[in-house]
Amino acid sequence: MKKYDKLVKNAAGRMVPTIINGENHIPFQGVGKYNPTGRRYGPKIPTCNDFPDGNKEVSTLKEALINAGIKDGMTISSHHHFRNGDLIAKQVFDIAHDLGIKNLRWFPSASFPCQEELIKYLEDGTINRIEGSMNGPLGKFTSEGKMKGLSILRSHGGRYQAVQDGEVKIDIAIIAAPTADTFGNANGVNGDAACGLLGFALADSQYAEKVIVVTDNLVPFPCIPWQIQGNYVDFVVKVDKVGLPEKIISGTTQITKSPDRLLIAEITADFCEKTGLIYDGFSYQAGAGGTALSIGNYFGDILRKNNWKARFIRAGSNQYPVELLEEGLVEYILDGQTFDLEGVRSMRENPNHVNTSPFTSYNFHSKGNFAQLVDIVVLGATEIDVDFNANVVTHSDGYLLHGIGGWQNCLAAKTTIMPIPLFRDRIPVIRDRVTTLCAPGELIDVIVTERGIAINPLRKDLIQKARVSGIELKTIYQLKEEAEKICGVPEEVKLSDEIVSVIKWVDGTVIDSVKKVITE
Amino acid sequence: MEKIGLAGNYASGVKSDCLVHFESTKSGGIQIEINSKVKAMFGISMEKLANEILDYFGIENAILKIDDTGAVEFVLAARIEAAIKKVIPSNNEFLLEMLDENKTATKKDDFRFSRLYLPGNTPKLMLNAGIHKPNALILDLEDAVAPNKKDEARFVVRNALRGLDFHGAERMVRINQIPNGLDDLEFIVPHFVNLILIPKCESAKDIISVNQRIDKIKKREKLNHDIWLMPIIESAKGVMNAYEIVKAADNISSMAIGLEDYTADIGTLRTKSGTESLFARNMIVTASIAAGVQPIDSVFSDISDMKGLAENVKVSKNLGFSGMGCIHPRQIRVIHENFAPDNLEIEKAKGIVIAFNDAKKKGLGVVSMGSKMIDAPVVKRALNTITAAINTGKLQADWMDN
Numbered sequence: 001m002k003k004y005d006k007l008v009k010n011a012a013g014r015m016v017p018t019i020i021n022g023e024n025h026i027p028f029q030g031v032g033k034y035n036p037t038g039r040r041y042g043p044k045i046p047t048c049n050d051f052p053d054g055n056k057e058v059s060t061l062k063e064a065l066i067n068a069g070i071k072d073g074m075t076i077s078s079h080h081h082f083r084n085g086d087l088i089a090k091q092v093f094d095i096a097h098d099l100g101i102k103n104l105r106w107f108p109s110a111s112f113p114c115q116e117e118l119i120k121y122l123e124d125g126t127i128n129r130i131e132g133s134m135n136g137p138l139g140k141f142t143s144e145g146k147m148k149g150l151s152i153l154r155s156h157g158g159r160y161q162a163v164q165d166g167e168v169k170i171d172i173a174i175i176a177a178p179t180a181d182t183f184g185n186a187n188g189v190n191g192d193a194a195c196g197l198l199g200f201a202l203a204d205s206q207y208a209e210k211v212i213v214v215t216d217n218l219v220p221f222p223c224i225p226w227q228i229q230g231n232y233v234d235f236v237v238k239v240d241k242v243g244l245p246e247k248i249i250s251g252t253t254q255i256t257k258s259p260d261r262l263l264i265a266e267i268t269a270d271f272c273e274k275t276g277l278i279y280d281g282f283s284y285q286a287g288a289g290g291t292a293l294s295i296g297n298y299f300g301d302i303l304r305k306n307n308w309k310a311r312f313i314r315a316g317s318n319q320y321p322v323e324l325l326e327e328g329l330v331e332y333i334l335d336g337q338t339f340d341l342e343g344v345r346s347m348r349e350n351p352n353h354v355n356t357s358p359f360t361s362y363n364f365h366s367k368g369n370f371a372q373l374v375d376i377v378v379l380g381a382t383e384i385d386v387d388f389n390a391n392v393v394t395h396s397d398g399y400l401l402h403g404i405g406g407w408q409n410c411l412a413a414k415t416t417i418m419p420i421p422l423f424r425d426r427i428p429v430i431r432d433r434v435t436t437l438c439a440p441g442e443l444i445d446v447i448v449t450e451r452g453i454a455i456n457p458l459r460k461d462l463i464q465k466a467r468v469s470g471i472e473l474k475t476i477y478q479l480k481e482e483a484e485k486i487c488g489v490p491e492e493v494k495l496s497d498e499i500v501s502v503i504k505w506v507d508g509t510v511i512d513s514v515k516k517v518i519t520e
Numbered sequence: 521m522e523k524i525g526l527a528g529n530y531a532s533g534v535k536s537d538c539l540v541h542f543e544s545t546k547s548g549g550i551q552i553e554i555n556s557k558v559k560a561m562f563g564i565s566m567e568k569l570a571n572e573i574l575d576y577f578g579i580e581n582a583i584l585k586i587d588d589t590g591a592v593e594f595v596l597a598a599r600i601e602a603a604i605k606k607v608i609p610s611n612n613e614f615l616l617e618m619l620d621e622n623k624t625a626t627k628k629d630d631f632r633f634s635r636l637y638l639p640g641n642t643p644k645l646m647l648n649a650g651i652h653k654p655n656a657l658i659l660d661l662e663d664a665v666a667p668n669k670k671d672e673a674r675f676v677v678r679n680a681l682r683g684l685d686f687h688g689a690e691r692m693v694r695i696n697q698i699p700n701g702l703d704d705l706e707f708i709v710p711h712f713v714n715l716i717l718i719p720k721c722e723s724a725k726d727i728i729s730v731n732q733r734i735d736k737i738k739k740r741e742k743l744n745h746d747i748w749l750m751p752i753i754e755s756a757k758g759v760m761n762a763y764e765i766v767k768a769a770d771n772i773s774s775m776a777i778g779l780e781d782y783t784a785d786i787g788t789l790r791t792k793s794g795t796e797s798l799f800a801r802n803m804i805v806t807a808s809i810a811a812g813v814q815p816i817d818s819v820f821s822d823i824s825d826m827k828g829l830a831e832n833v834k835v836s837k838n839l840g841f842s843g844m845g846c847i848h849p850r851q852i853r854v855i856h857e858n859f860a861p862d863n864l865e866i867e868k869a870k871g872i873v874i875a876f877n878d879a880k881k882k883g884l885g886v887v888s889m890g891s892k893m894i895d896a897p898v899v900k901r902a903l904n905t906i907t908a909a910i911n912t913g914k915l916q917a918d919w920m921d922n
Contacts, residue, residue: 259648259652260648263652396560396561397561398560425535425536425557425558425590426558426562426591427558450651485685486592486647486685487562487592488592491560491561491563493560
């Protein structure tokens with residue numbers, strides 16, 4: 001089977017394949033242009049006849065996989081709530097390898113450096129491809145064209161959409177859970193390995209043919225709260241250790257100490273205050289990453305000063321938004337994933353710290369999602385071009401280095417701001433054309449750099465407000481020139497014509513392809 | 521003479537820099553090896569620059585290796601030149617074009633509330649320093665540079681004076697202690713440095729020797745812009761000679777105190793309350809004011825303690841200082857806010873300026889407020905206060921129209 005076939009130019013002017021790993025895909029048609037038809041996908045109808053006593057415990061993961069019918073070419077899914085502390089995904093593929101199974105599709109909600117060891121299974125054919133995210137060593141492996149199948153990158157919302165629409169049919173879902181009962185009810189807030197919530201596994205539980213819950217904390221029925229409902233679950237396995245919660249904390253969950261980034265954060269908060277984007281009852285997305293976190297802190301200062309409250313924060317939560325919630329400056333945290341143990345504690349203790357899933361927050365093929373209701377979203381990017389298009393997955397040299405995460409989905413917010421250094425170690429962020437298109441420029445409103453602010457010309461209202469409040473604006477061309485004066489004009493990076501990955505838009509269409517990197 | 525010339529830094533954690541390895545060979549032409557994380561985007565221009573420099577120094581056979589973490593052009597050029605000169609000394613200099621905005625002069629009484637120290641051999645910290653809006657940036661050749669890196673730092677500092685965007689900050693360099701520091705002048709005087717800090721200054725002779733060398737270079741290079749001096753007093757002897765030092769030349773714009781070395785010299789520890797250095801600080805203020813120059817306070821070294829810094833600045837201002845050094849960009853705003861005139865001072869200054877303008881309009885030779893006569897220095901000080909208030913955002917520039 002060819003990895004891909006039939007390249008066409010999509011509505012964004014990017015060349016994308018229409019046949020990927022033997023399946024048909026639709027090219028991007030423009031923001032809001034593609035309307036799906038048909039009905040949601042459904043797995044086979046199960047029956048209680050097969051679960052007479054409701055006890056689904058089996059003794060090993062291997063037994064569960066065999067009972068689930070693992071075989072060549074299947075799709076195995078997993079979630080990333082343990083982030084870099086995941087222990088289970090690797091075990092699954094160790095077992096598959098031992099059983100001599102080949103050509104699996106791994107469908108994680110994200111991958112992390114701890115999963116680097118899976119490269120050997122990508123090399124020996126146990127795993128055919130990853131559809132999820134590819135960072136670090138997995139990114140390098142993929143970018144150099146070594147993956148057997150073609151990888152696909154989706155946003156968190158796009159992953160839910162792909163599962164719901166039947167674009168990706170999960171054969172076996174593996175749900176690592178800090179606490180579960182033998183019926184299969186599970187949650188992330190209790191147990192030694194508490195990771196907060198299990199929202200990324202929701203689609204997997206609902207739509208997979210077979211669902212395996214793996215836990216190290218088996219409690220008698222009922223496991224409360226049941227973030228994952230046992231009614232979807234086929235097997236429950238108890239292991240010694242399900243994950244390393246201390247590794248949930250990634251390096252980007254501390255407020256930045258860099259004076260340059262703090263300055264960018266200050267300028268961003270000041271912009272939001274002066275243009276009236278912050279008001280009593282507003283809402284914002286506080287992402288991970290040092291700059292975003294300090295922006296959240298400055299937002300807190302503004303709320304405190306005015307005696308205002310934010311109605312809700314959309315999070316990735318960690319200690320900082322939790323402090324705002326507990327101080328009463330914020331009414332709700334609507335949380336998609338916890339980034340540290342303070343986030344986990346708060347979710348366990350505080351009913352206003354709510355666990356959400358990509359269905360409620362991000363799924364584009366639903367009757368609205370709440371990303372649309374957020375006032376301000378603050379996002380990073382590796383590159384932005386003069387048309388405000390942005391790239392979040394590849395480095396300027398072409399290497400895959402980040403997943404999409406909820407990034408594409410957040411663009412639905414009322415105002416999207418990208419606070420970004422104008423250059424990083426001589427690499428200018430603003431380019432003539434992004435290496436990989438992940439977001440159409442029409443959805444990005446403001447670029448804040450240490451050397452000035454540029455507003456998307458489409459946002460005439462915001463430009464007007466900024467002018468009235470005396471904020472100095474630059475054009476994106478001026479910012480680009482300023483960076484190039486310091487760094488020099490970058491040479492065009494030569495990439496192979498071969499495609500190693502495709503990027504999905506939130507509606508399941510293909511927005512861009514990632515080219516293979518040429519290695520000397 | 522060395523066989524292999526090394527210049528620059530390449531280690532984990534080092535960014536925006538490079539390590540250049542130069543080896544002169546007998547044959548084989550020029551071999552350039554580039555290992556860089558930005559090679560895909562700047563490999564061709566890096567090689568071009570390297571060839572240009574080798575060609576400029578007439579080198580036909582050599583091995584040049586560059587390990588790079590994103591050094592910008594002026595840094596890369598400084599590293600290559602320094603590495604070559606370790607093997608093949610030359611009086612020629614490879615100079616990149618000077619930014620037009622770096623050809624501006626400053627005035628003797630420009631505000632010098634804050635001046636940010638930048639280690640002269642650490643390019644990463646230089647690139648964004650100006651955006652934090654200090655009154656001045658100091659490229660430091662002295663204490664912030666390791667002894668074995670002094671030579672190569674001069675090339676970086678020279679190139680930075682020409683090619684770094686200072687975002688309007690005054691361009692200062694701290695040279696090494698005299699006499700070693702005299703040779704530093706060759707690298708900075710021809711490149712539009714605005715002010716030179718002379719560390720560990722103990723006598724008028726230090727000032728005179730610096731000025732003699734400056735004059736020689738200016739004459740040779742046909743330069744006529746002002747170069748100001750700021751002696752730093754860092755010893756008991758220096759304190760006792762402060763007035764002699766500050767009176768030694770007309771181009772001294774300010775005099776600073778360096779308390780880390782001073783307290784070591786008198787055998788005590790530096791405390792936050794600063795009682796141990798009260799006399800020295802009073803002396804610096806008094807000598808400076810008597811000579812008509814700005815007295816400048818020492819740096820506050822705890823970069824995490826912004827409250828302590830604010831307190832320190834208030835004390836400093838009350839003692840009569842008109843500025844202080846900083847070692848971290850986050851200190852700049854705290855220093856400005858606390859050195860800036862307070863509302864009472866601003867109101868008083870406004871009254872004086874208005875009275876002065878009225879008198880001028882009426883053609884009166886004498887300015888008075890109520891029954892009080894106001895003499896010229898008071899008016900000048902009031903005008904300075906108004907400018908400071910405007911510069912620190914405490915007063916609108918068009919306050920007189922409102």
